Amino acid sequence: xxxxxxxxxxxxxxxxxxxxxxxxxxxxxxxxxxxxxxxxxxxxxxxxxxxxxxxxxxxxxxxxxxxxxxxxxxxxxxxxxxxxxxxxxxxxxxxxxxxxxxxxxxxxxxxxxxxxxxxxxxxxxxxxxxxxxxxxxxxxxxxxxxxxxxxxxxxxxxxxxxxxxxxxx
Amino acid sequence: xxxxxxxxxxxxxxxxxxxxxxxxxxxxxxxxxxxxxxxxxxxxxxxxxxxxxxxxxxxxxxxxxxxxxxxxxxxxxxxxxxxxxxxxxxxxxxxxxxxxxxxxxxxxxxxxxxxxxxxxxxxxxxxxxxxxxxxxxxxxxxxxxxxxxxxxxxxxxxxxxxxxxxxxxxxxxxxxxxxxxxxxxxxxxxxxxxxxxxxxxxxxxxxxxxxxxxxxxxxxxxxxxxxxxxxxxxxxxxxxxxxxxxxxxxxxxxxxxxxxxxxxxxxxxxxxxxxxxxxxxxxxxxxxxxxxxxxxxxxxxxxxxxxxxxxxxxxxxxxxxxxxxxxxxxxxxxxxxxxxxxxxxxxxxxxxxxxxxxxxxxxxxxxxxxxxxxxxxxxxxxxxxxxxxxxxxxxxxxxxxxxxxxxxxxxxxxxxxxxxxxxxxxxxxxxxxxxxxxxxxxxxxxxxxxxxxxxxxxxxxxxxxxxxxxxxxxxxxxxxxxxxxxxxxxxxxxxxxxxxxxxxxxxxxxxxxxxxxxxxxxxxxxxxxxxxxxxxxxxxxxxxxxxxxxxxxxxxxxxxxxxxxxxxxxxxxxxxxxxxxxxxxxxxxxxxxxxxxxxxxxxxxxxxxxxxxxxxxxxxxxxxxxxxxxxxxxxxxxxxxxxxxxxxxxxxxxxxxxxxxxxxxxxxxxxxxxxxxxxxxxxxxxxxxxxxxxxxxxxxxxxxxxxxxxxxxxxxxxxxxxxxxxxxxxxxxxxxxxxxxxxxxxxxxxxxxxxxxxxxxxxxxxxxxxxxxxxxx
Ligand code: FES
Ligand code: FES
Numbered sequence: 001x002x003x004x005x006x007x008x009x010x011x012x013x014x015x016x017x018x019x020x021x022x023x024x025x026x027x028x029x030x031x032x033x034x035x036x037x038x039x040x041x042x043x044x045x046x047x048x049x050x051x052x053x054x055x056x057x058x059x060x061x062x063x064x065x066x067x068x069x070x071x072x073x074x075x076x077x078x079x080x081x082x083x084x085x086x087x088x089x090x091x092x093x094x095x096x097x098x099x100x101x102x103x104x105x106x107x108x109x110x111x112x113x114x115x116x117x118x119x120x121x122x123x124x125x126x127x128x129x130x131x132x133x134x135x136x137x138x139x140x141x142x143x144x145x146x147x148x149x150x151x152x153x154x155x156x157x158x159x160x161x162x163x164x165x166x167x168x169x
Numbered sequence: 170x171x172x173x174x175x176x177x178x179x180x181x182x183x184x185x186x187x188x189x190x191x192x193x194x195x196x197x198x199x200x201x202x203x204x205x206x207x208x209x210x211x212x213x214x215x216x217x218x219x220x221x222x223x224x225x226x227x228x229x230x231x232x233x234x235x236x237x238x239x240x241x242x243x244x245x246x247x248x249x250x251x252x253x254x255x256x257x258x259x260x261x262x263x264x265x266x267x268x269x270x271x272x273x274x275x276x277x278x279x280x281x282x283x284x285x286x287x288x289x290x291x292x293x294x295x296x297x298x299x300x301x302x303x304x305x306x307x308x309x310x311x312x313x314x315x316x317x318x319x320x321x322x323x324x325x326x327x328x329x330x331x332x333x334x335x336x337x338x339x340x341x342x343x344x345x346x347x348x349x350x351x352x353x354x355x356x357x358x359x360x361x362x363x364x365x366x367x368x369x370x371x372x373x374x375x376x377x378x379x380x381x382x383x384x385x386x387x388x389x390x391x392x393x394x395x396x397x398x399x400x401x402x403x404x405x406x407x408x409x410x411x412x413x414x415x416x417x418x419x420x421x422x423x424x425x426x427x428x429x430x431x432x433x434x435x436x437x438x439x440x441x442x443x444x445x446x447x448x449x450x451x452x453x454x455x456x457x458x459x460x461x462x463x464x465x466x467x468x469x470x471x472x473x474x475x476x477x478x479x480x481x482x483x484x485x486x487x488x489x490x491x492x493x494x495x496x497x498x499x500x501x502x503x504x505x506x507x508x509x510x511x512x513x514x515x516x517x518x519x520x521x522x523x524x525x526x527x528x529x530x531x532x533x534x535x536x537x538x539x540x541x542x543x544x545x546x547x548x549x550x551x552x553x554x555x556x557x558x559x560x561x562x563x564x565x566x567x568x569x570x571x572x573x574x575x576x577x578x579x580x581x582x583x584x585x586x587x588x589x590x591x592x593x594x595x596x597x598x599x600x601x602x603x604x605x606x607x608x609x610x611x612x613x614x615x616x617x618x619x620x621x622x623x624x625x626x627x628x629x630x631x632x633x634x635x636x637x638x639x640x641x642x643x644x645x646x647x648x649x650x651x652x653x654x655x656x657x658x659x660x661x662x663x664x665x666x667x668x669x670x671x672x673x674x675x676x677x678x679x680x681x682x683x684x685x686x687x688x689x690x691x692x693x694x695x696x697x698x699x700x701x702x703x704x705x706x707x708x709x710x711x712x713x714x715x716x717x718x719x720x721x722x723x724x725x726x727x728x729x730x731x732x733x734x735x736x737x738x739x740x741x742x743x744x745x746x747x748x749x750x751x752x753x754x755x756x757x758x759x760x761x762x763x764x765x766x767x768x769x770x771x772x773x774x775x776x777x778x779x780x781x782x783x784x785x786x787x788x789x790x791x792x793x794x795x796x797x798x799x800x801x802x803x804x805x806x807x808x809x810x811x812x813x814x815x816x817x818x819x820x821x822x823x824x825x826x827x828x829x830x831x832x833x834x835x836x837x838x839x840x841x842x843x844x845x846x847x848x849x850x851x852x853x854x855x856x857x858x859x860x861x862x863x864x865x866x867x868x869x870x871x872x873x874x875x876x877x878x879x880x881x882x883x884x885x886x887x888x889x890x891x892x893x894x895x896x897x898x899x900x901x902x903x904x905x906x907x908x909x910x911x912x913x914x915x916x917x918x919x920x921x922x923x924x925x926x927x928x929x930x931x932x933x934x935x936x937x938x939x940x941x942x943x944x945x946x
């Protein structure tokens with residue numbers, strides 16, 4: 001079975017040790033997904049697998065057979081920017097840009113989690129109607145994505161803007 | 170005057186001495202770079218100071234900005250490193266047979282088969298030296314630190330290389346190593362040398378301290394820190410004939426090219442280093458063993474090599490900030506004015522580097538004390554070479570100085586903001602130089618107002634909400650203005666009226682291309698989209714290190730020089746048929762897409778018209794920045810007043826920073842958006858320094874015990890409150906654009922601001938970073 005990556009089918013690697021991260025970076029020339037630790041601690045390698053955010057360094061490529069992977073390169077169609085990508089630029093939600101693809105993919109996955117009503121450790125009212133879009137909720141849910149440049153404020157501002165906009169729609 | 174500049178140049182290079190230094194101090198302002206204000210300072214409503222979004226933003230958010238490990242080369246081999254597990258001794262057995270036989274392995278390089286190479290030229294020992302240490306790189310069986318590379322494996326895939334590296338078998342003959350800081354101190358310290366001696370005594374501070382009616386005399390400690398840029402150190406290298414091509418993650422491309430040439434005994438022109446994007450540097454992305462090893466292994470195999478250090482590999486191979494132990498004593502009169510400041514102490518370094526963490530730097534210029542004593546002593550341990558990390562010196566030195574000022578304010582019963590204002594110096598207290606631009610009192614007043622400082626209770630432990638004790642603290646931030654020698658830039662104007670800037674400088678997140686596009690466009694009278702800035706290439710002019718928060722001023726000064734050349738060329742091309750005919754370069758400036766007479770702007774010709782009439786496709790010039798004599802003529806610094814509110818859990822001791830304001834005085838701000846990000850980024854790294862960061866060093870084995878992002882804690886989203894930043898925006902009349910550096914100042918003062926707020930919340934004074942909950946329970 002093939003792995004679908006950004007809409008194209010790719011054969012799973014013969015070497016079962018190959019992580020999803022190394023598959024896209026080293027073998028498919030999709031280096032937008034970043035390696036910051038290779039041990040599940042930084043979030044730079046976050047991609048979406050069937051719409052859920054995963055750490056691609058902790059995911060073996062062969063585990064993704066029959067599944068659909070979206071990397072930063074596949075987020076927006078045909079050269080346009082995804083609304084989150086534009087919001088990151090507007091709010092200066094990055095400096096060096098190295099953690100950025102992971103932050104953005106993580107945020108896309110996180111927004112979907114909020115829409116599905118998935119609680120976080122700080123969600124107080126588990127039975128309540130819809131989840132709060134508080135800054136703290138976003139901070140908590142994004143805390144697996146490290147940023148050493150310290151673009152945290154801009155990142156949360158960018159995500160908040162998109163969440164508020166989506167809630168209004 | 171040119172003779173004066175020549176002599177001064179030698180003085181800066183250390184060839185001639187105090188006499189020349191004195192001459193630079195005493196020379197008329199007009200002889201000194203910055204003696205006449207940069208005309209851009211007067212342009213109030215243009216691109217300077219605008220909230221311009223990053224010109225490379227779209228590349229970065231799409232993951233399309235190429236980093237060092239992302240250059241695909243035909244026939245690439247992947248590298249993995251085996252590290253020593255002892256701190257000192259000799260390799261006795263080095264069995265590589267199993268690794269060599271492993272699938273996909275092309276080379277196992279050890280000291281037995283590595284090519285002969287010279288040691289890395291040690292940073293600061295010559296103008297373009299970039300090395301973190303000057304040890305032999307895999308040349309013999311000696312081990313100098315726990316984690317030293319002993320073998321490098323090349324294989325067809327990363328998985329194969331990683332596996333094979335684990336199969337290298339090494340045995341050692343262990344020798345006693347000096348690893349304990351206390352033991353080393355007991356054996357004796359030596360004076361630290363950092364761009365000169367770090368010993369200074371004015372008056373009799375010990376006697377003044379003894380006689381002072383109010384005093385503080387304590388010891389502060391800061392641990393080792395790691396940069397932890399999220400991008401792993403990496404390089405993709407290839408030998409193309411005799412030329413070594415390096416795609417590096419570097420904050421020093423020109424320095425790295427020269428240093429690699431020295432190491433391999435080849436001509437500097439045969440090394441080409443590029444680094445278009447760097448995923449965070451903070452002082453850590455210079456030349457370390459991994460680039461040298463990759464180049465050596467590539468040479469042996471004749472194939473291109475990619476090396477990406479594992480996160481553990483970064484901790485083993487790339488030094489961080491060293492630990493400090495600082496005595497800070499203050500003696501004051503009843504009115505709070507200081508009779509004595511004593512700032513002395515000891516740091517650890519190694520026998521093979523030259524970086525004694527200069528924690529006294531902030532104290533040199535801080536307060537108008539009647540007597541001052543400064544001294545940095547060092548001990549040399551058998552460890553990985555420590556190095557520069559964001560605001561070396563100031564980041565940890567301000568923790569001691571500004572904590573002690575807070576302790577003195579408590580002792581005096583005086584507001585800590587007021588205490589600082591009372592000790593504001595009129596000229597630099599140790600060099601005696603006039604300040605070029607110092608408005609720190611304004612920054613304090615603005616900050617106190619905005620933060621609501623007056624709501625603070627001077628008595629600790631007075632504010633509580635539920636389980637949380639709330640307190641406020643304040644501290645001064647300071648970092649010098651630097652402009653290093655060797656800045657240069659090329660300006661190329663094309664017939665379509667567009668300009669390209671090229672300089673061997675760097676982008677690690679500071680927004681270099683964006684800020685320099687704004688500056689150049691404003692200077693030449695172009696729109697932002699008519700300027701393109703290229704950088705990160707050792708083949709470009711100059712050697713502008715991304716260090717010392719100096720890039721903006723250094724590139725700026727080089728572009729000023731290049732613009733003069735460009736204008737001279739254009740006036741020649743314009744000839745006698747132009748409205749500009751007969752004018753001298755000094756009489757014209759760039760505006761509205763062309764040149765105009767400064768005091769008669771109707772005498773104008775556009776760049777397009779000049780080049781078209783001359784039938785010229787482009788004009789290209791290189792400008793060399795003048796020697797940075799201004800830093801010996803004035804005392805030049807960035808400043809800030811840092812205000813912090815913390816909440817400390819009364820039951821668990823957990824400290825949280827709930828509010829933070831940085832009020833800065835850093836000259837003219839070039840880009841309000843990216844500068845704010847720089848300030849915030851520095852402050853957030855400062856929150857890490859205050860509350861959680863420590864590289865844990867095992868003094869028995871010499872091994873770093875937390876070499877991972879899971880065990881070395883940096884601030885995450887949940888730790889970072891909304892950080893407010895404001896600035897005076899007062900231009901320094903003596904710097905290019907009126908600007909000061911903004912990259913490092915943010916981390917300074919933060920440790921003390923947090924510690925002082927924790928004291929105000931709880932009554933507990935923590936003098937030993939980081940302030941973890943066990944110290945507050
Ligand atoms: S690279 Fe996957 S979490 Fe850091
Ligand atoms: S932008 Fe550099 S690590 Fe986040």
